[in-house]
Amino acid sequence: MKNERKGKLKGDSVDASDLGNYQRSRSDFEFEMKVLKKLTELGFTCHHAGTYSDPVTSKLRQFDIRAHRHWENRTLFLAVECKLIVPGNPLVVSRGPRRIAESFHEVLFHRPREREVNRILLMESDWKNYRIRNPKSVYVAKDLVGKRMDQVSHDGKGGFNSGDKEVFDKFSQATSSSCDLVWQAMSGPVESANIVVPVVVVPDDVLWCIDYEEDGSHSGAPHLVQNTEFFVSISWTVGSGTFSVRYWISHLEIVTYSGLSLIGEKFAKDDAMDPFDIIPAFSEGE
Numbered sequence: 322m323k324n325e326r327k328g329k330l331k332g333d334s335v336d337a338s339d340l341g342n343y344q345r346s347r348s349d350f351e352f353e354m355k356v357l358k359k360l361t362e363l364g365f366t367c368h369h370a371g372t373y374s375d376p377v378t379s380k381l382r383q384f385d386i387r388a389h390r391h392w393e394n395r396t397l398f399l400a401v402e403c404k405l406i407v408p409g410n411p412l413v414v415s416r417g418p419r420r421i422a423e424s425f426h427e428v429l430f431h432r433p434r435e436r437e438v439n440r441i442l443l444m445e446s447d448w449k450n451y452r453i454r455n456p457k458s459v460y461v462a463k464d465l466v467g468k469r470m471d472q473v474s475h476d477g478k479g480g481f482n483s484g485d486k487e488v489f490d491k492f493s494q495a496t497s498s499s500c501d502l503v504w505q506a507m508s509g510p511v512e513s514a515n516i517v518v519p520v521v522v523v524p525d526d527v528l529w530c531i532d533y534e535e536d537g538s539h540s541g542a543p544h545l546v547q548n549t550e551f552f553v554s555i556s557w558t559v560g561s562g563t564f565s566v567r568y569w570i571s572h573l574e575i576v577t578y579s580g581l582s583l584i585g586e587k588f589a590k591d592d593a594m595d596p597f598d599i600i601p602a603f604s605e606g607e
Contacts, residue, residue, distance in 0.1 A: 352405045352578075353385050356522050359581050365390045365399070376500040376557060384498040389505075390585060391513070397588045398506055398517045400498035402491040406527040410474045412488055414549050414575065416465040417533045423552050424455035424462040426593070427569050429503065432512045448507045450568050459593045460550060460572055465532055467551035467575065488521070492551075492573060495519035500557040503568045507559060516588055519553075520574045528577050547580030 357369050365388035375382050386401040406412055429450045455462040470492075471483040499519045506515035530549055532540040551573040558567045574584055587593065 349403065349405045352524065353403045356401065356403050356578065356581070357386055359578065360386065360388050360399075360401070363390075363582055363585055365585075373498060373501050375497050377497065382494065382497065384494065387498065387502060389502075392589050394511075394513050395589075396506065396509065396513045396515045397585065398499075398502040398515060399584065400495050400502055400517070400519045401522060402495040402498070402520070403522045404488055404491045406472065406488075406523050408527055410472050411527045411529050412523055412575070413471050413473050413483075413529045413531060413543070414467040414551065415469040415471075415531050415533065416467050416549065418463045418535055419460060419466040419552070421455055421462045423466065423554070423571065424460050425452050425458050425569075426460055426516065426571050427452050428593075429506045429515045429517070429566065429568055430513075431507055431509055431515060433509070448566055450566055452569070453593070459587055459590070465530070465549075466572070467530075467549050470551065470575075491521050492519075492553075495521055495573060496553060496555050496570065499570055500559065503557050503559045503566070506568075507566060516593070517568065517570060518572075518574055518584070518588070519570060520576060520584065522576055522578060522581065525577045525579050528575065546577075548574065548576040548583050551575055 353369070357367055360367050367386055367388045369386055370383060371387070372381055372383050374380070384400065385403050386399075388399040388401060390397050404412075427450050429448060432447045460466070470485050470488055472485065472488055473481055473483045476482045496519045499517050502517045506517055509515075525547075526545060528546055528549065529543050530546050531543045534540050552571065553573050554569065554571055556567055556569040558565055560566060576584060
């Protein structure tokens with residue numbers, strides 16, 4: 322029996338050539354490195370492959386990339402997960418018109434301040450979060466928004482297989498990782514307006530959308546896109562007691578490698594992160 326087992330293992334063994342093919346065609350880590358390089362070129366400061374405690378399960382998990390970028394007094398934080406998908410098993414997002422109640426994003430305003438205690442100078446923070454609604458939100462009502470995602474493949478019998486398990490794991494990791502970024506947004510060294518966004522990045526030419534009208538009828542043919550928004554509406558409570566904030570994340574961004582620059586462009590707009598008269602009011606201590 323032992324000899325049979327050894328023979329079976331030997332027959333199934335993976336050699337250097339196999340690993341080279343795996344590296345070239347199926348390496349998630351290689352794709353992560355490409356995304357990391359791209360984000361750095363786009364002006365983001367990145368942290369790669371760290372660990373965190375999942376806010377739901379309390380289990381130790383690993384994130385792919387966390388990135389942030391400053392524009393004057395604004396900071397965009399990204400919780401990025403990378404999913405290597407091949408064209409033969411594409412990601413299909415089903416979308417419909419966004420409802421008014423789904424048209425929002427939240428901005429967390431942070432201001433550091435000094436306080437003297439027993440002749441010791443302490444650095445503390447004030448923060449407030451504001452909900453930016455339609456039409457100022459980057460997530461505009463009646464625009465198309467994802468509500469379902471599937472990976473689709475042939476079943477070998479003339480039909481199709483579909484499911485969301487693998488990509489949903491990345492979806493879940495991106496939203497869970499964003500909790501730690503809310504804490505970072507509350508504790509920076511300078512006054513700023515902050516947005517935290519979960520992101521799933523996939524290769525080019527694998528992200529398809531099927532669009533629907535409000536009555537459920539199809540709106541055009543399936544088509545390739547570089548990015549799409551997916552409604553999630555999840556919140557994290559960070560801190561405790563009076564030193565806590567509940568921050569709502571309304572959407573997940575799904576983007577291709579070539580579409581990564583679209584994320585920064587979307588949130589760099591003044592209306593997204595610096596809506597009228599909120600920062601002046603906060604700066605006056607309201």
